[in-house]
Amino acid sequence: MSTEDNGSYLSRLADNTEAVQLEMAGELTEHALEVLSDEEADPNELRLLATDMAEALRDVRRVAISRGHRLPVSDPPASEGGDEGLRLPAAAFG
Numbered sequence: 001m002s003t004e005d006n007g008s009y010l011s012r013l014a015d016n017t018e019a020v021q022l023e024m025a026g027e028l029t030e031h032a033l034e035v036l037s038d039e040e041a042d043p044n045e046l047r048l049l050a051t052d053m054a055e056a057l058r059d060v061r062r063v064a065i066s067r068g069h070r071l072p073v074s075d076p077p078a079s080e081g082g083d084e085g086l087r088l089p090a091a092a093f094g
Contacts, residue, residue: 025056
């Protein structure tokens with residue numbers, strides 16, 4: 001796919017799809033906060049909400065991975081805090 005400002009048709013389509021997925025995830029998050037604040041929420045509604053949130057999380061993860069693949073490869077900055085043990089292997093994200 002082209003990474004130019006105009007991009008190819010396929011690149012623009014992917015960008016638009018990602019934007020829709022992220023917007024829907026944001027709206028679902030707001031809805032989830034409303035449902036979860038209702039102490040009398042129906043268990044079936046909570047189950048549906050959990051399913052919808054899992055799907056949205058899957059989509060957002062897919063967007064993040066896709067965008068990550070488009071970033072130039074570079075060495076990570078050296079850490080001063082000695083947090084090497086906190087880094088996940090690249091395979092954890094793909």
